[in-house]
Amino acid sequence: MRNMKTDIMSLSVKELEQYLEKLGEKRFRARQIFSWIYKGADSFEDMTNLSKELKSKLSENAALKKLKILSIQNSKKDGTRKYLFALADGNSIESVFMKYKFGNTVCISSQAGCLMGCSFCASAINGLQRDLTAGEMSDQVISVEKDAGEKVSNIVVMGTGEPFDNYENLSKFLSNIHEKDGLNIGMRSITVSTCGLIPKMMAFAKEFPQVNLAVSLHAPNDTLRNKIMPISKKYPLEELLAASRKHIAETGRRLTFEYALVKGVNDSERNAKELAERLRGINCHVNLIPLNQVIETGLHGTERKETERFLEVLQRHGIQVTVRRELGGDIDAACGQLRLKNVIN
Numbered sequence: 001m002r003n004m005k006t007d008i009m010s011l012s013v014k015e016l017e018q019y020l021e022k023l024g025e026k027r028f029r030a031r032q033i034f035s036w037i038y039k040g041a042d043s044f045e046d047m048t049n050l051s052k053e054l055k056s057k058l059s060e061n062a063a064l065k066k067l068k069i070l071s072i073q074n075s076k077k078d079g080t081r082k083y084l085f086a087l088a089d090g091n092s093i094e095s096v097f098m099k100y101k102f103g104n105t106v107c108i109s110s111q112a113g114c115l116m117g118c119s120f121c122a123s124a125i126n127g128l129q130r131d132l133t134a135g136e137m138s139d140q141v142i143s144v145e146k147d148a149g150e151k152v153s154n155i156v157v158m159g160t161g162e163p164f165d166n167y168e169n170l171s172k173f174l175s176n177i178h179e180k181d182g183l184n185i186g187m188r189s190i191t192v193s194t195c196g197l198i199p200k201m202m203a204f205a206k207e208f209p210q211v212n213l214a215v216s217l218h219a220p221n222d223t224l225r226n227k228i229m230p231i232s233k234k235y236p237l238e239e240l241l242a243a244s245r246k247h248i249a250e251t252g253r254r255l256t257f258e259y260a261l262v263k264g265v266n267d268s269e270r271n272a273k274e275l276a277e278r279l280r281g282i283n284c285h286v287n288l289i290p291l292n293q294v295i296e297t298g299l300h301g302t303e304r305k306e307t308e309r310f311l312e313v314l315q316r317h318g319i320q321v322t323v324r325r326e327l328g329g330d331i332d333a334a335c336g337q338l339r340l341k342n343v344i345n
C-alpha cells in the first residue's frame with residue numbers, strides 16, 4: 001500500500017507538535033516548521049534551521065502541498081491582482097489581492113466550486129468539486145503575499161464556495177492564520193461571508209466572536225430570494241434575520257448584509273423600501289455590490305443611476321449603506337470567472 005503522506009500545511013501548531021513527537025522529534029520543532037510554512041517555504045529543504053535528518057524524515061512522511069500559480073491578471077489602475085491557482089489534484093481556484101486604505105487584503109476561496117447554486121454566480125455553474133483543506137486556504141494568502149511582495153493585513157473569505165459548508169477546515173484555517181507564528185492576522189481583520197447556513201452562524205458566533213460576519217441577502221423577501229438563492233428554501237429570510245440578530249447579540253458586533261444588485265431582478269425602488277423595512281432596528285451595514293457581468297448566467301449588473309437610487313432609499317430609511325468600491329475595473333473578470341474559463345477550456 002502507498003504511504004499516504006501527512007498534509008503538513010493543514011496542521012495546527014498543536015497537531016504539528018503531536019506529529020513530531022510521533023516521528024521521535026522534539027516538540028519545539030513544531031513552531032519552527034509552522035513558521036517556515038507561513039513564511040512561504042516551498043520545500044522542507046528551505047527550512048534551514050532543521051537538521052538534515054529531520055528534513056529527510058519530513059520529506060519521507062509529510063507533504064508540503066503548495067499551490068501553483070496558473071495565471072495572474074494585473075490591474076494597472078489600482079494594483080488589484082487576480083490569481084488562478086492549480087491545486088495538486090488538477091482543480092483550480094481563484095484569489096484576489098486588493099489594496100485598500102486600511103491595508104492589503106486577500107479574498108480567498110473556501111471550496112473548488114459551490115453547491116449553493118445562486119443564479120447570478122459564476123462559481124455555481126459547475127457545482128461543487130470539493131472542499132478546500134485548511135492548508136489550501138492558508139496557501140492562497142501565503143502565495144499571494146510572496147508573489148505581490150507585500151504583507152497582507154486583512155482577509156475576506158468571499159471567493160468561490162460557501163465557507164460554512166466547509167466549516168471544520170475554515171475554522172482551522174482561521175486559527176492558523178491568526179497564530180503569531182502563522183500570519184499573525186487579527187481576528188477583527190478577517191471577514192467571512194455566508195449565504196445563510198443558520199446552524200453554522202450560531203456556532204461561528206461562539207467560536208469566532210471577533211471575526212466579522214457578512215450575510216448575503218440579495219433579496220428583501222422569500223419569493224424573490226427563492227428564485228435567485230436556493231438556500232432560501234431551507235432557511236427562509238425571517239429565520240435568517242432572526243439568526244443575524246442573535247449573532248449580533250452574542251458577539252456585540254455589527255453585521256454586514258451583502259446585496260448584489262442584479263438589473264431588473266432585485267434592484268427596484270420597491271425592493272429597496274422592502275429591504276429597509278426588513279432591516280429596521282438591526283445593528284447592520286449594507287454593502288451594495290453592482291453585479292459583474294457573467295455571460296453564462298444571462299444576468300446583468302444594475303447601472304450606476306439605479307444603484308444610487310437604491311442607495312438613497314436605504315439611506316432615507318436610516319440604514320447604513322455603502323456601494324462596494326469597484327477594484328480591478330480594467331481586468332473585469334467577475335468573481336469565479338477565471339476559474340470558470342479554466343474549467344471550460
Ligand code: SF4
Pocket residue numbers: 114115116117118121122123124159160161162195
Ligand atoms: S454566491 Fe457564494 S454561495 Fe452563492 S453560489 Fe456563488 S459562491 Fe456559492
